[in-house]
Amino acid sequence: MTSALRVILQIINYTIFMFLVGYFSIYPQFKHLEDDQAMITLAISHAGERREECRKIPPEELAKLPPNMRTPMDCPRERSPIVVELTLDGKVVISDNVEPPGLYADQGIDIFQSIKIPAGKHLLSLKMNDSVRVEGPTFTHKQDINLEPAQLLVIQFDSENGKFTLN
Amino acid sequence: MKTFNPIKRGYLALEEWLNISFGGELNPLYHLGTLTFFFFWIVLISGIYLFIFFDTSLSGAYNSVEYLTNEQWYLGGVMRSLHRYASDAAILTILLHMFREFALDRYRGFRWFSWLTGVPTLWFVVTLGITGYWLVWDELGLYVAVLSAQLMDALPIVSGSMARNFLEGQLTDRFFTLMGFLHLLGQPVLLIFALWIHVKRLSHVExxxxxxxxxxxxxxxxxxxxxxxxxxxxxxxxxxxxxxxNIDWFYLNIYPLLDHWSAGNVWILSIGVTMFLMIMPWLPPKKTGHAAVVHLDECNGCGQCADDCPFDAITMRQRTDEARWEYEVVVDDKLCAACGICVGSCHSSNIFRYKNKTLDTGIDMPQFPVDEVRQKTAEVISGIEGDTKILILGCDHAYDVKQINEPGIGIMTLFCSGMTPPSLVEYALKNGVDGVLLTGCRNGDCFYRYGNIWMDKRLDGDRKPVLRERADKSRIEVFRAAETDGKKLTQKIDEFKQHLILLNKEDAATTADNGTDGGAS
Structure with a gap:
């Protein structure tokens, strides 16, 4: 084989190589969100209420305890799961029931869920229960929203003030 | 008869095409490992340049990359592009490397370690690329960051939510300091360590x-x-x-899955594929022959076998017997590939030694000792019929020369081309064959890495033990042939036969001339 032909073949091979590298470096394009879609992210970081109420220890019972363990209140560590429901225009789009992590199920709960929705106006409704001692939601929120295409609406829970925040 | 393997055939066809284009010495498929290293060098050098200008802050990262791309396009932009494309090319060569080892069944048996350690090494490369995309801090960087955090959150070992860090107001410059450390130091160091382990069982690593x-x-x-x-x-x-x-599919191919699957399922898939790849060498396992055995009585501790061993299975140590030599060799059975290359490299494997008794050599293969090689060769030679006799010395991993059934041709196969003591070629020529044709794996593609390279050097007198000068090199031909090269090999045999017929005629004429001259005088 002549060296000229070999060079041509090499150029062809290098071109195939460049094409493969260049093409798959950016193509095919990936559509993460359609042009008319927006996204809602539910990002809740909150510790559920204690499963059982704290109990005041009677003085006689307290006296039986070693001096260093004599705390006036007995608070069981276990916390409640968090049940959360996000409804959009009457339709449930996110529903979650998260048990508290930790060996004693006493840790705070993190929920991070995203959902793609059509951009535009919607009626958003939130319900959350953070106590097994209460029937039904402990927190609710209702709001009209109007989302632009590609907009991200982040819903968080302000534990300190006990309310949902939408940003 | 070897079974038909379409994957292997397909690979060999690609290899052949690239052999035509590049020649055996520069065929990229024979240099996938070194090419990957080369791409890493480009990535490293371009990365250092980019880092000089990179602003490791939340607000400055994107702008500094944009400055390099647009304002300094002639150098910074080119460096950035080289950084990306060389990284992508590295994945391509790694995937081809894996495919090659799989297609040629070079991932099982004694090769399990390299395969097993190679799979997580690929993950190190991929995660290094992923953190690189974070650093640009564009929409793609954000997408990768959030989804990576969601993936991490799905692991039971991570407490709290990493993904929350990417909500507005949460992110700080410390994020870029961490990413910078990971991408520029932590991950490359891990990768180098993984690569070191990956080639740990190989010698002469290029x-x-x-x-x-x-x-x-x-x-x-x-x-x-x-x-x-x-x-x-x-x-x-x-x-x-x-x-x-614009996803870089070489590195970010897993992320689009998160649009359809939960992070947990993506982990199950990734871990499942990884585990499957890692256990592949045992599906089913491949038996390696008996390891080489050292015969100290015949070993002078020259170290040639240790130097030739492609898998670092032979080491030298102080002599343990009373012989006058300083060193002896030791074979690590666990590392030995049973290729027999050490037999070919041992000076004591000289076929002309101990003509009338068992030929013991310094290092031997118990399943096919060099004495048996000599006996078998003698048998094959004595069985060749015809005017022009050719002995073909083949190997077990290339074209199956036993398929050749032509008069005047004797077939002898060894575990590897490199197992052939050069003296065996000379022995055959002295014992009645007109020519010896050595075949074996394609040049640069030895199943045992260096068998055909060492053999060629021995024949050329460049590596010990060399073929003696007195051997008639015009009667020796080397033609490497893979499983699919049957036609080419047959053609080569015919050419070689014609060449030998011509040589025989010339020799006969010279002998006749000498006889006539002798009679006249």
């Missing part, structure tokens, strides 16, 4: 790509960088969702 191939690849990447410079997406906006993304 990490430099042939100059021609390196140059060609560099020019190709440079051309790509100029034609299609790497660009950023729009800057990351924590209040917006990246909609259309």
């Amino acid at each position: 990490i430099s790509a042939p100059r021609g191939l390196a140059l060609g690849s560099f020019i190709a990447l440079m051309a790509l960088s100029l034609y299609m410079p790497a660009e950023s997406h729009a800057p990351a906006d924590l209040g917006k969702v990246p909609a259309t993304l």
Whole structure:
């Protein structure tokens, strides 16, 4: 084989190589969100209420305890799961029931869920229960929203003030 | 008869095409490992340059990359493109490397360690690329960051939510300090360590790509960088969702799955595929022959076998017997591939030794000792019929020469081409064959890495033990042939036969002339 032909073949091979590298470096394009879609992210970081109420220890019972363990209140560590429901225009789009992590199920709960929705106006409704001692939601929120295409609406829970925040 | 393996056939066809284009010495498929190293060098050098200008802050990262891409396109932009494309090319060569080892069944048996350690090494490379995309901090960087955090959150070992860090107001410059540390130091160090382990069981490890191939690849990447410079997406906006993304499929192929599957399922798939790849050497396992055995009585501790062993299975140590030599060799059975290359490299394997008794050598294969090799060769030679006799010395991993059934041809196969003591060739020529044709795996593609390379050097007198000068080299032919090269080999045999017929005629004429001259005088 002549060296000229070999060079041509090499150029062809290098071109195939460049094409493969260049093409798959950016193509095919990936559509993460359609042009008319927006996204809602539910990002809740909150510790559920204690499963059982704290109990005041009677003085006689307290006296039986070693001096260093004599705390006036007995608070069981276990916390409640968090049940959360996000409804959009009457339709449930996110529903979650998260048990508290930790060996004693006493840790705070993190929920991070995203959902793609059509951009535009919607009626958003939130319900959350953070106590097994209460029937039904402990927190609710209702709001009209109007989302632009590609907009991200982040819903968080302000534990300190006990309310949902939408940003 | 070997079974038909379409994957192997397909691979060999690709290899043949590249052999035609590049020649055996520069065939990229024979240098996938060194090419990958070469691409890593490009990534390293371009990365250092980019880091000089990179602003490791939340607000400055994107702008500093944009400055390099647009204001300093002639150098910074080219460096950025080279950084990206060389990283992508490295994945391509790694995948080809894996495919090659699989297609040629070079991942089982004694090769299990390299395969097993290679799989997590690929993950190190991929995660290094992923953190690189974070650093640009454009829409793609944000997308990768959020989804990576969601993946991490799905692991039971992570407490709290990493993904929350990417909500507006949460992110700080410390994020970039961490990413910078990971991408620039932590991950590369881990990768180097993983690569070191990956090649731990190999000797004569080459990490430099042939100059021609390196140059060609560099020019190709440079051309790509100029034609299609790497660009950023729009800057990351924590209040917006990246909609259309130019995903780098070499590194980020797993992320689109998260649009359809939960993070947990993506982990199950990834871990499942990884585990499957890692256990492949045992599906089913491949038996390696008996390890080489050292006969100290015949070993002078020259170390040639240790130097020739492609798998670092032979080491030298102080002599343990009373012989006058300083060293002796030791075979690590666990590392031995049973290729027999050490037998070919041992000076004591000289076929002309101990003519009338068992030929013991310094290092031998118990399943096919060199004495048996000599006996078998003598048998094969005595069985060849015809006017022009050819002995073909083949190996067990290339074209199956036992398929050749032609008069005048004797077939002898060894575990590897490199197992052939050069004296065996001379022995055959002295014992009645007109020519010896050595075949074996294609040049640069020895099943045992260096068998055919060492053998060629021995024949050329460049590596011990050499073929003696007195051997008639015009009667020795070397033609390497893979499983699919039957026609070419047959053609070569015919050519060699014609060549030998001519030589025989010339020799006969010279003998006749000498006889006539002798009579006249």
